Amino acid sequence: MTDILKPRDAKEVEDAVRWALSHDKALEVAGQGSKRAIGRPSQTDITLDLSGLTGVTLYEPAELVLSARAGTPLSEIEALLEKNHQELAFEPMDYGPVLGLKAGQNYTSGTIGGAIAANLSGPRRIKAGAARDHFLGLSAVTGRGETIKSGGRVVKNVTGYDMCKVLAGSWGTLAAMTDVTVKVLPRAETQATVVVEGLDDASACAAMAAAMGSSCDVSAAAHLPDHVASYFDGLPNAEAATALRLEGVAPSVRHRKDALAALLKPFGPVLLLDETESRALWRSVRQVKPFATESARVRPLWRISTAPARGHAVAAAITPAAQMFYDWGGGLIWVAMPFGDEPDAASIRAAVASVGGHATLIRAEAAVRASADVFEPQEPALAALSKRVKDAFDPKGVLNPGRMVAGV
Amino acid sequence: MSVRMPEADGAVLARRAAIVKALRTIVPGEGVIATEREMRPFESDGLTAYRQLPLVVVLPETTKQVSEVLAYCHAEGVKVVPRGAGTSLSGGALPLEDGVLLGMAKFNRIKDIDFANRVAVVEPGVTNLAVSNAVAHAGFYYAPDPSSQIACTIGGNVAENSGGVHCLKYGMTTNNVLGCELVLMNGDVVRLGGKHLDAEGYDLLGLINGSEGLLGVVTEVTVRILQKAETQRAVLIGFPSSEDGGECVSAIIAAGIIPAGMEMMDRPAIHAVEEFVHAGYPLDVEALLIVELDGPQAEVDHLIERVVDIAKQCKSMTCRVSASEQERLLFWAGRKAAFPAVGRISPDYFCMDGTIPRSQLPKVLAAMKDMSAKYGLRCANVFHAGDGNLHPLILYDSNKEGEVERAEEFGAEILKLCVAVGGVLTGEHGVGVEKRDLMPVMFSEIDLNAQQRVKCAFDDKGLLNPGKVFPVLHRCAELGRMHISGGKLPFPDIPRF
Numbered sequence: 001m002t003d004i005l006k007p008r009d010a011k012e013v014e015d016a017v018r019w020a021l022s023h024d025k026a027l028e029v030a031g032q033g034s035k036r037a038i039g040r041p042s043q044t045d046i047t048l049d050l051s052g053l054t055g056v057t058l059y060e061p062a063e064l065v066l067s068a069r070a071g072t073p074l075s076e077i078e079a080l081l082e083k084n085h086q087e088l089a090f091e092p093m094d095y096g097p098v099l100g101l102k103a104g105q106n107y108t109s110g111t112i113g114g115a116i117a118a119n120l121s122g123p124r125r126i127k128a129g130a131a132r133d134h135f136l137g138l139s140a141v142t143g144r145g146e147t148i149k150s151g152g153r154v155v156k157n158v159t160g161y162d163m164c165k166v167l168a169g170s171w172g173t174l175a176a177m178t179d180v181t182v183k184v185l186p187r188a189e190t191q192a193t194v195v196v197e198g199l200d201d202a203s204a205c206a207a208m209a210a211a212m213g214s215s216c217d218v219s220a221a222a223h224l225p226d227h228v229a230s231y232f233d234g235l236p237n238a239e240a241a242t243a244l245r246l247e248g249v250a251p252s253v254r255h256r257k258d259a260l261a262a263l264l265k266p267f268g269p270v271l272l273l274d275e276t277e278s279r280a281l282w283r284s285v286r287q288v289k290p291f292a293t294e295s296a297r298v299r300p301l302w303r304i305s306t307a308p309a310r311g312h313a314v315a316a317a318i319t320p321a322a323q324m325f326y327d328w329g330g331g332l333i334w335v336a337m338p339f340g341d342e343p344d345a346a347s348i349r350a351a352v353a354s355v356g357g358h359a360t361l362i363r364a365e366a367a368v369r370a371s372a373d374v375f376e377p378q379e380p381a382l383a384a385l386s387k388r389v390k391d392a393f394d395p396k397g398v399l400n401p402g403r404m405v406a407g408v
Numbered sequence: 409m410s411v412r413m414p415e416a417d418g419a420v421l422a423r424r425a426a427i428v429k430a431l432r433t434i435v436p437g438e439g440v441i442a443t444e445r446e447m448r449p450f451e452s453d454g455l456t457a458y459r460q461l462p463l464v465v466v467l468p469e470t471t472k473q474v475s476e477v478l479a480y481c482h483a484e485g486v487k488v489v490p491r492g493a494g495t496s497l498s499g500g501a502l503p504l505e506d507g508v509l510l511g512m513a514k515f516n517r518i519k520d521i522d523f524a525n526r527v528a529v530v531e532p533g534v535t536n537l538a539v540s541n542a543v544a545h546a547g548f549y550y551a552p553d554p555s556s557q558i559a560c561t562i563g564g565n566v567a568e569n570s571g572g573v574h575c576l577k578y579g580m581t582t583n584n585v586l587g588c589e590l591v592l593m594n595g596d597v598v599r600l601g602g603k604h605l606d607a608e609g610y611d612l613l614g615l616i617n618g619s620e621g622l623l624g625v626v627t628e629v630t631v632r633i634l635q636k637a638e639t640q641r642a643v644l645i646g647f648p649s650s651e652d653g654g655e656c657v658s659a660i661i662a663a664g665i666i667p668a669g670m671e672m673m674d675r676p677a678i679h680a681v682e683e684f685v686h687a688g689y690p691l692d693v694e695a696l697l698i699v700e701l702d703g704p705q706a707e708v709d710h711l712i713e714r715v716v717d718i719a720k721q722c723k724s725m726t727c728r729v730s731a732s733e734q735e736r737l738l739f740w741a742g743r744k745a746a747f748p749a750v751g752r753i754s755p756d757y758f759c760m761d762g763t764i765p766r767s768q769l770p771k772v773l774a775a776m777k778d779m780s781a782k783y784g785l786r787c788a789n790v791f792h793a794g795d796g797n798l799h800p801l802i803l804y805d806s807n808k809e810g811e812v813e814r815a816e817e818f819g820a821e822i823l824k825l826c827v828a829v830g831g832v833l834t835g836e837h838g839v840g841v842e843k844r845d846l847m848p849v850m851f852s853e854i855d856l857n858a859q860q861r862v863k864c865a866f867d868d869k870g871l872l873n874p875g876k877v878f879p880v881l882h883r884c885a886e887l888g889r890m891h892i893s894g895g896k897l898p899f900p901d902i903p904r905f
Contacts, residue, residue, distance in 0.1 A: 004905040012902045019900040021890070052903075062658040063765055063796075085664055125605055132611055133583050144890060148858045149851070154763040155576070156795040156835035158569045158618045159843075159850055160877065161859050162582065165614020169607060186664035209524040215547070215635045217703065252707030259704075307603035309524035331605050358608035376608040381596040386610050388865035393858070395890065404609065 006049040010139060010147065010178035016048055017176065018145035020398045029172035029400050031071050031111030035118055037099050039171055039403040040374050041366045050113060053178055058153065061086055065136065065153050067181040070113030077112055081184055088115075089185040090131050091122030097292035098301060098363060113177045119169030122286045123220035123245065126212065126308075126328050132168035134183040140167060140175035143394020153181050166389065172400040173408075174393035188219075188247035193278040194260045195235070196242040196268045201225060201312035201326070204242040207267040208329040209309045211244045214263055216256045220245035221329035222285050223311075228325050231290035234273055234281030242267075245282060285327060291336045291363075296323075300343035300364040302335040306357030317351035319344065331357075341365060345372045352376075375404050410816055411499075411841045413460070413875045416506040420463070420486055427486060428464050431508070434476045439514075441465040450491065450509050454556070455499040455842055457758075457812060462489065462503035469514045471589060471597060471627040478625065479595025481508055487871050488593070490621040492532065492564030495556040497759055498840025500568065500620045500876055507874075512563050515627060518542050525603045527586060528633050532563025532626045536570075539631060548633040551578035554836070555744060563626050569618030571836035573669040573743070576794035577702075578634070580836070582617035587630035590616060590623075593867040603630060615862065620838050621873045623866040637702035640668065641712055642736045645719045646693030646726035650674060651770040653695035656722035657793045658766060660699065663718060665711055669700040670794035671743050674773065677750070677788040677801070678742075684749035687742030690726045697793060698739050746790045747801070754786070754803035756812075760819050762826030763835035766796045775825055776800060783818040785811070797835035798826070824849050839877045847879050856880075861887050 005027075007013045020027050028044040030036060032051050053071035060066075061084045068077060074092060081087050092115045101107050121130035128134075137151030150163035167174055196207055204223035211218050223242045230238035244264075246256045261270045273281060291301050306314050311330030318324070321338040337343055343364050352359045358376035361369065378386060387408050390397075402408065420427070428442045441447055442464050452459040463486075468474045481488050487507035494501050503509045515531035518538070522528070523546055528539055536557040539550040553572035554560055560570065566588065571580045578584070587601030600613040607613055616623055647653040653672055660667065673681065673696045682689045689696055699715050701708045712729055719727045730736035742749075750757050764772055773789065780787045786803040800822055804815035823833050823843065827850050833843050847856060856878060863870070864884035874881060 005900065006903045006905060008903065012900070015900045016902055049905075060765070060767070062662045063767065064661060065765075119606070119611070121606075129579070129583055130606065132607075132614055133579065142858060146854050146858065148855050150855065150859075152763075152830070152832045154765060154796050154831055154835070156571055156580065156763045156792065156797040157832045158580075158836055158838055159833045160839065160847065160856075161623075161862055162569070162614055162618050163859065163862070165582070165611045165617070166862070168614070169611050174610075186661075186666060189664065206524075209526075213523055213526060213548075213635055215638045215704070217637075248703070249707055249710055251710045252704055255704045255706040305604040305606040305608075307522075307525045308605075309522075328605060356602045357604040358606075360608075378609055379598070381592075382598045382600075382609075382612075385592070385596070385598060385612065385865065389610055389612070389862065392861035392865045395888065 004047045004049050006052045008052055010053065013048070013050065013176055013178050014141045014145060014147050017141050017143065017398060020046065021145050021396055026398055026401050029176045031114040032107045034096050034101055034107050034110040035114055038095065038362055040406065041370050042400070043402050044400070048176060050176060051111060056080060057179070064155065064184050065181060066184050067153060067179065068112050070177040070180055071111045073108045074112055074115055075109035082187070085187050086184045087187040088134065088182065089124060089128040090120070090134050091124040091286060092120035092131060093122045093286045098288050100297050112180055116168050116180055117170060117172050117177065123222060123282050123327055126221060127219045132165050135164040135168050135180065136183055137181035138164055138167060138177055139179040140177040142175040143396060143399045148175070151181065155183055171403050173390060173403055174399065176399060189249045190253055190275050191245060191247040191278050192253050192257050192275060193273040193281060194244045194246070194257060194264060195271050195273060196264050197237065197239045197271065198268050199223070199240055199242050201315055203267060204326070205309055205312045205330040207242050207264055208244070210263060211260060212329050214260070216246065216260045218244045219247045220282055223326040223330065225325060228290040228323055232281055233284040234277035236271065243281060245278060288334050290323065290325065291334060296336055298340045300337040300368065301362045302337070302343070302348055302359050303362045304333040304335060304352055304357060304359045306331060306333065306352060306355050310355045314351050314355050317354055318348065341368060343368055343372055410813065411845060413504060414881065420506040424463060427484065430480060431464060431466055431477060434480065435466055435468050435473050439467045439469065441467070450503060450511065453494040453496040453499060453501040455497055455502070455840065458499050458502050458841060460503045460505055462509035463506055465509045465511060467511045467514050471591065474591045474625055474627055475595045475597055477508070477510065478591055478593050481871060482594045482869065485869065485871070487874055489873050490625050492561035492567070493535065493559050495560040495564065496568065496838060496840060498834065498838040498842040500838050500840040502841055504875065510625060512561070515563070519628065522603065523548065526633050527603050527630050529628060529630045530562055532566070532629055533561050536560050536562060536565055543633050547636050549636055550631055550633055551584055552581050555747065562629050562631065566617055566626050566629055567619065567621045568838045571797070573671055573792065576670060577666050577668045582614060584632045585613065585617060585629060586632060588613060588616060588626050589628035591625045591627055593624070593869070593872045601630065620840060620877050622863055622877060623872070638704045639708050640700060640702040640736060641708050642698055642700040642730045642739045643712060643715050643719070644728045644739050645697045645699065645724045646690045647695040647697065648693065648723060648725055650695040650773050652723045653697050654766060654769040656697060656719055656724065659718045659722055660715055663714060665714065667699050667794065668702040669698065671698045672696065672791040672793040673743065673746065674789040676786065677746055677790050680749040680753050680788055681742040681746055684752055685742045685745045687738050689742055693725050698743055743790065750788050750801045750803065755805040755807065757804065758802045758815050758819050760798070760800045760802065760822055761834045761837040762823050762831055763795065763797045764826050764829050764831035766793070768829040768831070772798070772825060772829060776822060779818055779821055783814045785815055785818055796831065820846060841876055844877060845879045857882065857887055
């Protein structure tokens, strides 16, 4: 039986970690637990449930800043921002559907702390960055049972090391965040999407590179091959679609839509999606919709980050029986493997190594995740450095031990 | 100088000849500089109030040499201070009497320009502007543009996480660097990131940006390059008070507009600049705001109109929209010449660098006026208004008895105020030696020790750039000890399920 400790405030988080330290217990650090199934299976005694730390503590739209307790649901923050025509520009994806979670009960959308700890992002990654790029300040309890703060509530800050960066994407292995401050940005007035139909993967990567290398200020670029295109919303045809999103004020979007359509015409037939279709399409890209269906969910899912223009070369080295699509102009490839219990890590890692980048096994049976490397294995010197960083924050390994790397 | 540096290690000073000899076996010929006359140009950086000759200067040319120099110094317990172009305004590259100064100027090659992936791979000694110049023929540029961009290097930009006037919209260095090759103090060479967008494992690249040369020596950097906007236009707006100017900035952002740049100057700065550059700035205003918009013509025209409307509602006294590229550059010529313009009217000046929540601007400016009277020193302000980054310039004369000290006290009081109103000590210039002793104003001992433990993970002997950033140095072994208190309870009094 796993016990759950649910602190009511930051002080109790510190108490919990100190207690765990003095009793040699390991803690699973969780918000709503929406991403619990990502990483190596937890080898912990007790869950430190941070979903009780909720509430927006500061929001100043004109200063583009918002602070919240780490367990505040993302949906609550996004709703508040929307009221003020603002948003989290990093467009955090929701892993819930891919992992088979149903909204309601405990899980709604994950928490802001979880979004940061997993360094979430979305299609706008190519323009606006990931959670790390919007993470301004924090309070957190380290694995030493000490409450630290870093950063602040201002965008421009180089005072001391940027601890926000190293905690973003650390999957709760360094510290349990209690309070976070993020940069928020105005929501674009409108959007539209330019689609080129019928491209193979290599031509699609070339088309996306041309679009992103233009002054059209593309805010999302995805290639949806024909074997998965029908799963996405907003597309009129079940054909391979290479989609480029434009956001901004209406006169600007109108102008750039025409410019981009002209630029892409040599690649293939071009069609335009209006604002409603565009929003629907990118929502389904953000939620990795083809691989969130019940039948797809039994299959291992890889997330590959690579050099965008070479995405097709990575994909070509992967078994043709896998299903896949590209986001980030080719730099992010979602790959669903054909067989439930076979992530085929060796071939995926070899494919990535041929170009550069890394692969993460986002979804697989617990037994598979326990035996395979979920995150990309590192060169010895880098692995040793990462281990020393873990020790700097959590020398006894009380916070999510072994979640990213066995024994760390 | 009023900041004390770590005491020089007499044993190292005594071994100087042997150390120089050993370094010459790693870096041949003119790559090791050991005469006082030739070392003189390295004695300070952009913070010229602080000077110190190094033990020896080494100018390596290859990653292998950097690795061997660091491994040797690690084994021998010799300190190392890395240096790019030496434009730091906070003393980040100030040498140590008993330390090797590792100059990275010879790492000046652009290794790869990859337009398809929109990245450039450059060595750290390449200047910021050279990156933009190298990709300009295809319409690209490198976004971060610190005002020293003609001289400062990418390696130094990474160390300081440099900003510039356009970082409100395009981010700081950390948002524009995708990868680096890093040599650790023990000689290990690691690669972080690459041409892909996401870090694997811990985001160590994010730690390196802004680490002020304390964590490792960067030998290669992969930066994002962007396609230039179709067009740029600027609006020059004058206000009867800085409060009105500040309100206008807030109103622009509240309207959902993120300009490419938004810069403010106060009256003393406007006058100093206008005398120097003749940019046509109005002299009867208390605050002057430059708002620059970039993008397609249709977008810029649309947004300029909205900005002008907002300015009218914010009590603006003057409002001029640039009608030509020449006029736009003239608007900027004044702002960009602010530091030298102030240099003309005062023998010396300190440039401060606090960031504040923008709503606190009127309060902070008023307090600075009082401080100016109290210390008997003039102060001019330029301000990255969009992101709240203040650059008060404190004017003093180092030849006048006690003025340096008064100027430093004045600066410290400004920075303490920045922290007190919810801001930070430094927005883009770094802590270095200049603000080192103010770190406890912003951080507790626990916070600072946590940061120093990160330092220990990279540099277990504390040999890389010691005496910068942290006011009190601890041995890593001492920091590693655990003192658990409050954990004795049989069970914490927290709800359980």
